[in-house]
Amino acid sequence: DVKVTQSSRYLVKRTGEKVFLECVQDMDHENMFWYRQDPGLGLRLIYFSYDVKMKEKGDIPEGYSVSREKKERFSLILESASTNQTSMYLCASSPSGDTEAFFGQGTRLTVV
């Protein structure tokens, strides 16, 4: 069975903290993605990666960075968390372009 696992379901962090959101997939997929979802705005792409150590900016990369040292793991880093980064974060993976994407259960991050 296909599985994308996000390390936390709920997370509360303080303003200014460095935050790590982890995502692991067990399907040997090439592509991995990080999105944030806010009411009325749908899913917005933060970063994606189509290979190990490769990363590309999505539509809203400001305030975020990513790391993909191993194929199965894609980490989203908030260098200095701010309250406007309070959101639902969704990780996904796909075998390649033009194929089905599989999503994790999401991490609801609250920055106070």
Next chain:
Amino acid sequence: GENVEQHPSTLSVQEGDSAVIKCTYSDSASNYFPWYKQELGKGPQLIIDIRSNVGEKKDQRIAVTLNKTAKHFSLHITETQPEDSAVYFCPRGYNKLIFGAGTRLAVHP
């Protein structure tokens, strides 16, 4: 880059009615046209997809139709049921997968 527009943004139907959601796209680089469904508290899941060498595909109560000339593809749900209530997305892009705002469908008993 890819631009995704879905219409309508919200749709409310009575149980048993049909629902149609239309997706208009700008970039023709991808030949893959999927529809995803997101239920409350879950990540989006693929429900049906079509490739550009096919004009229509059906899977029980759902179907997708593609008009490449007009650059739009549509999701059709017949005999809607309350469990069809969800947000539906038509993402576009080859490696850079753009989802957009989605369509919120409410099916009332």
